[in-house]
Amino acid sequence: MIRYILLAPRWRKVWADLWGNKLRTALVVLSISVGVFAVGMVYSSYLMFQRDLAISWAAASPASASLYADPFDEELAESVRSLRGVKEAEGRRNVNLRVRTAGDQWRQMMLIAIPDYAKQKVNIVRPQSGAWPPGDGDALLERSSLAELGVAQGEPILVETAAGRKRWLKVTGTVYDPSQFPSKFSGSAYGYINMDTLEKLDETRQLDQVNLVVQPGILQGKDTAPIKAVGRKAWSKLEQGDTTVSWLQVNTPGEHLMQGVINALLLLLAVLGALSLLLGALLLVNTISSILTQQVRQLGIMKSIGARRDQILRMYLTLVGAYGILALVVAAPLGALAASGVTGFMSEMFNFESGGLELPLRVILVEMAVALLVPLAAALWPVWCGTGITVREALNDYGISGVEARGRVDIWVDAALERLKGLPRPVLLSLRNTFRRKGRLALTLLTLTVAGTVFMAVFSVRASLYSTLDQAMEYFHYDMAVEFAQSYRVNRIEQEVFRVPGIKAAEPWGRSAGRVLQDVRKESEAEASQNVFILAPPADTGMIHPQMLQGRWLLPEDESALVINTEVLKDNPHLQVGGPAVVMVGPRKLQFTVVGIAQGILAGPIVYAPYEWMAGAVQETGRARTVQIITNSADPQTQSVVGRALEEHMKQNSLRVKNVTITWQQKERIRSQFAIITIFLLIMAVLLAVVGALGLTGTMGINVLERTREIGVMRAVGASSLDIGKVFVVEALCIGVLSWLAGALLALPVAALLSHQVGVLFMQNPLAFSFSFLGVGIWLGLSTALSALASLLPAWNAARLSVRDVLSYQ
Incomplete structure (x- = not known):
């Protein structure tokens, strides 16, 4: 108490303003905290991601490139290590099969056999718990697959081999493999076995993947071209060993597999932080204006006893x-906790190890700058204007007296209200009061409008993601696709397919993998040509309906014709309709003429060739590697049952099934991936909505203070507490509806821009834009609800004022 008395009067007033009105102090602190919290969370998350991703990825000694081929002997993998530019090379075997989950459902699983777990040097798999290495007949589950399968360590799992035999494997531990896409994204579970277990799964003791690390000296920053060049040499080396290479996967040096997706999410978080900071600053401007409005007469008294403007300004x-x-x-520890939560969520989702909570000094310094400099900058103008009032103006202020209808807006509002005389008087007063302080209204509307615009745009992004997915799935008008481990005669495939009840139509297709070359020269084979999938459907197929952008689709009389999609065109800009295309399939260079370009969405680089010609070119005439199927039922569960029965029937009849893809399941899996994006966007929208509601609460609190004497006049002429409260509630609802209208107008262009950017960030292609009227409707409901809630406390305070209180108001 003594210390308080010893303070100079101006600083005692600062303390009184802080402590005397705790609700106002809480509102101001909360408005600043929102921006500080958002900036701290985003920056901390970014630093934690960079730290954790780098550590997790580097600890795995990641491959520079991986080649996938038909089974080959271990000696061939060893020969890749001897190539110039290769530092390390190791082989693996991948076995695709089905596994029964704890829910008695069958799903896809990949079992990976590593020749020597003790000597791993590339894409290192590390033990997490249980036995190490896996024993004969045992399996270690990748940690991201444990929850997906619903099994615990020590329990057996039932798998079904490509030959149709069922085998039990015991889960004896868990491992961590950063080189695998998380099970949530790939839709496949991962297990690790030894080479002896391969024979129990009806597989040969061979490899089908080579992971290689290039010499550091040939790397050029993030450029992947040197890695591709070495990868082509390894490709040729494997093909010289009489095996067919199907794919070359090249990794960007030093980048995690999910780095692109994570960077895009971080960018969305950064936008969230910037918007929160902006709206927090606007909210602070309104709140400081509130303080100055309440203390206008105090300013006049201070000036009348000699206070200078600069002294009041500093105060x-x-x-x-x-x-x-x-x-x-308040915000710094909350931001650190939120960043730790976000990082933990992302580490689980994207399968990297989180290092836990950290609050670096640089984050604290940035938060200090945001907490001090941004509020001071935001408050400078209203404080400067407020302290410029003269003594006479200040002492004559009664809140309402200084407000007169002068502008066009006031004239329009008065004219509109003249036509609404049938409304209750408190409602008319609310409508008029809404436009009384147009500057304050503009700031409040801006805050709510930005929040509403982002909210509605998020729903449109969600709708655009799903629309893009629907378009991608519309390409393929079949219910399921069966891929075989080798080619089989077409008539045999069709015969076995139609023996399964529920099948309506079936089309066997050719399928290969190759790479697009610049030309037919020998030198082009070693250049950084691009991988493509080659699909060879019948020319008159009814199971694929691509969206043609240029040229035409395949015709029955076509021979060496080729349709490419836009994903192929991005990596091979030299291809054009009417021009030549050279695709290398195994040792063969196939020469085509490009007849059309189709839109590629979520499908990867695909080229389409006529079945008859393509089958002859790769010496598989009358044979196919996939079959596309339409069932008699549109029910998803029925299709799953038919798919399971079809797979079992094929295996029982000695057709080795590599994979069965059911269209609706694939669609749901991609939807779940999209859900991660929409969750982050919704977090952004909800936080901005909270800021907007805080801004409206502050505005209504200011209005109550300004109209204290007006409330007294209403009390004196018989207005009830309900009527007075209704004035402020209706006014807040008017502001909410106005912000909804403005947000709805802005939502269309903002949603289109956001959808485009999200598509480019996550899929390297703009989304198929679809505006969500559902989002507009939901925000209308939310904005009115938030407006009503934001007005309750100010309306309650106004309703409690008595005539004696307001007439004694200073």
Whole structure:
């Protein structure tokens, strides 16, 4: 108490403003805290991601490139290590099969056999718990697959081999393999076995994948061209060993597999932080205006006894600085906790190891700058204007007296209200009061409008993601596709397919993998040509309906014709309709003429060739590697049952099935991936909505203070507490509806821009834009609800004022 008395009067007033009105202090601190929290969370998350991803990825000694081929002997993998530019090379075997989950459902699983777990040097798999290495007949589950299968360590799992035999494997531990896409994304579970277990799964003791690391000296930053060049040499080396290479996967040096997706999510979080900071600053401007509005007469008294403008300015800026320090104390630890939560969620989702909570000094310094400099900058103008009032103006202020209808907006509002005389008087008063302080209204509307625009745009992005997915799935008008481990005669495939009940139509297709060359020269084979999938459907197929952008689709009389999709065109800009295309399939260089370009969506680089010609070119005439099927039922569960029965029937009849893809399941899996994006966007929208609601609460609190004497006049002429409260509630609802209208108008262009950017960030292609009217409707409901809630406390305070209280108001 003694220390308080010893303070100079101006600083005692600062303390009184901080402590005397705790609700107002909490509102100001909260408004600053929102921006500090968002910036701290985003920056901390970014630093934690960079730290954790780098550590997890580097610890795995990741491959520079991986080649996938038909089974080959271990000696061939060893020969790749001897190539110039290769530092390390190791082989693996991948076995695709089905596994029964704890829910008695069958799903896809990949079992990976590593020749020597003790000597791993590339894409290192590390033990997490249980036995190490896997014993004969045992399996170690990748940690991201444990929850997906619903099994625990020590329990057996039932798998079904490509030959149709069922085998039990015991789960004896868990491992961590950063080189695998998380099970949530790939839709496949991962297990690790030894080479002896291959024979129990009806597989040969051979490899089908080579992971290689290039010499550091040939790397050129993030450029993948040197890695591709070495990868082509390894490709040729494997093909010289009489095996067919199907794919070359090249990794960007030093980047995690999911780095692109994570960077895109971080960018969305950064936008969230910037918007939250902006809206927090606008909210602070309104709140500081509130304080100055309440203390206009105090300003006049201070000036009348000799206070200079610069002294008053320093006093109020000190008050703002105190608010900033309190906000920093609140927001800094919350931002660190939120960043730790976000990082933990992302590490689980994207399968990297989280290093836990950390609050680096640089984050604290940035938060201090945001907590102090941004509020001071935001408050400077309203404080400067507020302290410029003269003594006479200040002492004559009664809140309402200084507000007169002068502008066109006021004239329009008065004219509109003249036509609405049938409305209750409190409602008319609310409508008029809404436009009384147009500057304050503009700031409040801006805050709510930005929040509403982002909210509605998020729903449109969600709708665009699903629309893009629907378009991608519409390409393929079949219910399921069966891929075989080798080619089989077409008539045999069709005969076995139609023996399964529920099948309506079936089309066997050719399928290969190759790479697009610049030309037919020998030198082109070693250049950085691109991988492509080659699909060879019948020319008159009814199971694929691509969206043609240029040229035409395949015709029955076509021979060496080729249709490419836009994904192929991005990597091979030299291809054009009417021009030549050279595709290398195994040792063969196939020469085509490009007859059309189709839109590629979520499908990867695909080229389409006529079945008859393609089958002859790769010496598989009358044979196919896949079959596309339409069932008699549109029910998803029925299709799953038919798919399972079809797979079992094929295996029982000695057709080795590599994979069965059911269209609706694939669609749901991609939807779940999209859900991660929409969750982050919705977090952004909800946080901005909270900021907007806080801004409206502050505005309504200011209005109550300004109209204290007006409330007294209403009380004196018989207005009830309900009527007075209704004035402020209706006014808040008007502001909410106005912000909804403005947001709805802005939502269309913002949603189109956001959808385009999200598509480019996550899929390297703009999304098929679809505007969500559902989002517009939901925000209308939310904005009115938030407006009503934001007005309740100010309306309650106004309704409790008595005539004696308001007439004694100073």
